[in-house]
Amino acid sequence: xxxxxxxxxxEARPADLDPRLPVAEETRQAELAAAMASAVPSTEPGRAxxxxxxxxxxxxxxxxxxxxxxxxxxxxxxxxxIPADGGTRGPSSGTVAPGTIALDPESLLLAAxxxxxxxxxxxxxxxxxxxxxxxxARAGEGASAYTVVTTxxxxxxxxxxxxxxxWFRHQNLGTVPAxxxxxxxxxxxxxxxxxxxxxxxxxxxxxGLTPLETVPGPVETGSSAPVGGDKVFWLGRNVSxxxxxxxxxxxxxxxxSLLRFYTGTDTESSSVPMERDAWLFRVVSGMVTDMPLRPKxxxxxxxxxxxxxxxxxxxxxxxPEGRPAVAVSALETTxxxxxxxRIYLDRARGQALASEVIxxxxxxMNAALPAGTPLTSTTVVSTTWTADHPS
Numbered sequence: 154x155x156x157x158x159x160x161x162x163x164e165a166r167p168a169d170l171d172p173r174l175p176v177a178e179e180t181r182q183a184e185l186a187a188a189m190a191s192a193v194p195s196t197e198p199g200r201a202x203x204x205x206x207x208x209x210x211x212x213x214x215x216x217x218x219x220x221x222x223x224x225x226x227x228x229x230x231x232x233x234x235i236p237a238d239g240g241t242r243g244p245s246s247g248t249v250a251p252g253t254i255a256l257d258p259e260s261l262l263l264a265a266x267x268x269x270x271x272x273x274x275x276x277x278x279x280x281x282x283x284x285x286x287x288x289x290a291r292a293g294e295g296a297s298a299y300t301v302v303t304t305x306x307x308x309x310x311x312x313x314x315x316x317x318x319x320w321f322r323h324q325n326l327g328t329v330p331a332x333x334x335x336x337x338x339x340x341x342x343x344x345x346x347x348x349x350x351x352x353x354x355x356x357x358x359x360x361g362l363t364p365l366e367t368v369p370g371p372v373e374t375g376s377s378a379p380v381g382g383d384k385v386f387w388l389g390r391n392v393s394x395x396x397x398x399x400x401x402x403x404x405x406x407x408x409x410s411l412l413r414f415y416t417g418t419d420t421e422s423s424s425v426p427m428e429r430d431a432w433l434f435r436v437v438s439g440m441v442t443d444m445p446l447r448p449k450x451x452x453x454x455x456x457x458x459x460x461x462x463x464x465x466x467x468x469x470x471x472x473p474e475g476r477p478a479v480a481v482s483a484l485e486t487t488x489x490x491x492x493x494x495r496i497y498l499d500r501a502r503g504q505a506l507a508s509e510v511i512x513x514x515x516x517x518m519n520a521a522l523p524a525g526t527p528l529t530s531t532t533v534v535s536t537t538w539t540a541d542h543p544s
Contacts, residue, residue, distance in 0.1 A: 258466040258481045261500060262459035268503030270452035276398070277538030279310040279317065280445040285474065286531040289331060290350050291521035292339075299338040300331040300526060301348055303365065310542040311385050311445075313394045318376040319385060320542040328365040331526075374543045386444055389420045389436055394445075402449035404456040411436055411457075430461040434483045438496050442505040442533065451503070458496075472497035472507040473530040489517035492528065507532040 287304050303325070310320040328348050330336040339345070347364035384391035388411065401407045415432050419425035427435075440446060441454050458464060458481070467480035478497040485492045491514035497507040509530040512522045519528065 256466055256468060256479065258464045259459045261466055261479050261481055261498065262455045262464075264500045265498050265503045266452040266455035266459070268501060269455060270449055270503070272448040272451075272503060274448050275538055276313055276445075278314045278540045279312055279320075279538070279542050280394075280536070281539045282309045282311070282443075282536045283307070283534040284309075284531055285534055286529065287473065287527070288529045289522065289527050290352075292348050292350050293342065297338065297342060298521065299335040300522065301328050301335070301350065301365070302331040303328040310539070311394065312379065313538075316382075318378055318542075320374070320376045322372060322374045322543055324372045325370040327367045327369050329367055376543075387420075388440070389414045389432075397444055398447060400446070400450045402447065402453050404453040404460075407450065407453045408433070408457050430463060431483070431485065433457065434461050434464065434494070438494065438505075438508065442496060442508045442531070445536070445538070448503075455503070467495060470497070472532060473509055473527070474507070474532045474534070476506060478506050484513065487517070490515045490519045497532075505533065 283306075285304065285306050287302050289300055289302050291298055292301050293299055304327070306324050306326060308322040312318060328350075330339045339348075346367045348367060349362035349364050351361075352363045379385045379393075380391055383393040383395070385394055386392045386397055388397075401410055411433065412429070415429060416423070417426060417429075419427045420432065420435055437454050437457050441451060441458070446454060461483075463483050464481050465483070467482055470478055470480050472478040472480075476499075479500050480495050480497045482493050482495040485494060490512050493511040493513050495509045495511065496505055497509070498504070499506050507530060510528040512519050512526050512528050513524060515522050515524055522528070
């Protein structure tokens with residue numbers, strides 16, 4: 154039987170981490186990594202998908218989606234959409250190419266804003282988003298420890314029609330050593346399979362190790378009704394597709410519209426303080442990576458990001474799937490370490506390609522991960538409007 158890390162996490166989760174309750178960012182990211190999830194998007198009772206509504210959620214975490222054939226899809230892939238022809242690469246974070254010049258973050262984001270603004274605007278019955286996501290954790294102890302990565306592919310269909318349901322198609326591709334060096338350590342121990350990982354990370358005494366399969370699991374398809382009948386995204390609050398499409402295209406007005414819901418705390422927990430610009434980075438980065446914004450609103454969102462304190466440039470690099478990109482990032486200090494939140498951009502197309510969280514300074518639940526290890530990544534393989542959904 155293939156053990157789905159998200160379901161195992163659900164079983165191991167203590168009561169204080171019930172998904173129906175507000176969750177602090179550091180807890181969410183650390184638990185995601187511990188569960189190797191990143192994230193099958195799930196819809197929780199009484200609440201639209203968290204943060205940037207990474208589409209339909211099966212359980213808890215970040216959006217994960219995979220490339221599976223789509224039949225009878227009546228769509229037109231626009232310049233502002235992402236076609237499914239990106240490259241592939243191994244399970245590691247994007248790295249900066251030697252000899253390249255790291256452009257300043259404002260220039261990178263404003264260039265993306267300029268390209269996004271001229272893309273054609275279109276809609277359809279469903280917003281289809283295909284993503285590939287990875288989550289990392291540590292197996293073994295001491296000199297015998299190694300990093301493993303779980304990869305999940307998902308397809309999500311978000312409704313833009315009255316009474317429409319949120320659909321998903323999901324597959325856990327298994328857990329494997331994250332690099333050739335990690336594979337050497339794994340093989341030296343006899344290539345154990347399944348790989349045992351402490352998913353609870355001390356959060357549930359006596360939980361012990363959980364075996365994670367190294368082979369792909371079954372493809373699962375399902376649907377759920379939007380919260381309240383039409384709430385399909387999370388922008389610090391539940392919003393509908395209509396709400397999203399009506400966001401202002403002027404950067405100043407967009408910023409003001411979003412800040413109406415800023416209360417000085419994290420988007421998901423009223424007990425966790427968060428500075429205004431950090432809150433905006435959280436919300437707006439989710440918008441540009443996860444949501445079908447109108448082109449001029451997407452342009453405005455990039456412009457808002459360009460003016461935030463604490464945003465730095467990674468420069469020219471590759472995204473977690475190996476595609477050429479530029480990236481910007483922001484640091485977050487949490488009880489589970491200093492985390493770097495990256496956004497990978499196709500500057501020429503004015504599109505976000507991926508998001509990634511990297512452990513810069515390990516601590517707490519991430520203490521076992523070496524510095525520089527990705528915690529989670531979510532790569533957008535393709536997005537488009539379509540008239541169809543799974544049956």
